[in-house]
Amino acid sequence: MADRVPRQRRRPVRSYVLRKGRVTEAQSRALQDLTTVYGLACDGPPIDAEAEFERPAPLVVEIGFGNGEATWRMAAAEPDKNFIGIEVHAPGVGQLMMALEKHQLSNVRVARCDAVSFLHDRLQPNSISEIRIFFPDPWPKKRHHKRRIIQPEFLSLLETRLEPGGFVHIATDWTPYMEHICEVFTSAPAFTGKDSSAAESRRPATKYEQRGQRLGHPIVDLVYCYRAGQESSG
Numbered sequence: 001m002a003d004r005v006p007r008q009r010r011r012p013v014r015s016y017v018l019r020k021g022r023v024t025e026a027q028s029r030a031l032q033d034l035t036t037v038y039g040l041a042c043d044g045p046p047i048d049a050e051a052e053f054e055r056p057a058p059l060v061v062e063i064g065f066g067n068g069e070a071t072w073r074m075a076a077a078e079p080d081k082n083f084i085g086i087e088v089h090a091p092g093v094g095q096l097m098m099a100l101e102k103h104q105l106s107n108v109r110v111a112r113c114d115a116v117s118f119l120h121d122r123l124q125p126n127s128i129s130e131i132r133i134f135f136p137d138p139w140p141k142k143r144h145h146k147r148r149i150i151q152p153e154f155l156s157l158l159e160t161r162l163e164p165g166g167f168v169h170i171a172t173d174w175t176p177y178m179e180h181i182c183e184v185f186t187s188a189p190a191f192t193g194k195d196s197s198a199a200e201s202r203r204p205a206t207k208y209e210q211r212g213q214r215l216g217h218p219i220v221d222l223v224y225c226y227r228a229g230q231e232s233s234g
């Protein structure tokens with residue numbers, strides 16, 4: 001009897017495509033020299049943030065920071081918070097590490113990982129006070145909508161990692177994605193929409209925001225508060 005060939009496991013749908021993107025010499029040096037200072041591994045036990053940052057402080061997680069310009073600016077402007085930035089794109093990770101060294105910021109750690117796996121594997125339940133996602137890839141084609149990071153399953157994961165009363169702040173320049181985000185959050189009883197004006201004024205401009213503005217896209221900030229005890233059933 002022929003051996004049973006194990007059925008190939010379906011690859012999970014990712015919210016990104018790993019682009020080749022040129023890594024400059026300076027970024028490459030930062031990746032090599034500064035990963036031991038600022039980097040967090042993708043694998044391993046859940047991180048004890050208080051031990052990692054050597055202080056208790058609210059934890060802000062930024063997903064998909066791009067070139068990290070907004071990340072270091074927020075960390076400089078909000079020194080009383082600890083930040084973890086997650087990005088898969090190597091040049092951006094190197095760029096952010098360079099900025100952290102230049103501006104002598106000690107309240108940021110950087111993970112070059114898939115944010116979904118990182119949140120699941122390395123962040124503790126009830127540990128995040130705020131999740132910031134600025135200009136997530138909109139995946140405009142209908143057949144790619146499944147790649148959008150904001151999905152009901154992703155919100156279920158956020159519910160387990162956010163502290164009660166924690167926030168999710170998302171900015172987008174793509175109106176159909178904004179409608180999708182509103183729909184997904186409205187269907188999640190654990191989240192309530194909040195006035196976004198304070199968060200909006202605190203958010204530094206990002207590269208993708210500037211691109212959206214050049215294209216004449218309206219920029220929208222959305223803020224949701226997590227209410228423990230109202231978790232989604234599935």
Ligand SMILES: C[S@@+](CC[C@H](N)C(=O)[O-])C[C@H]1O[C@@H](n2cnc3c(N)ncnc32)[C@H](O)[C@@H]1O
Pocket residue numbers: 015016063064065066067086087088089092113114115116133134135136137138149206207208209
């Ligand atoms: C459109 S760019 C926005 C970058 C930046 N926030 C800005 O506004 O300039 C989206 C970024 O999210 C990153 N990204 C998408 N899905 C991700 C994931 N699951 N984990 C980590 N990074 C992700 C991409 O690599 C990309 O750099």
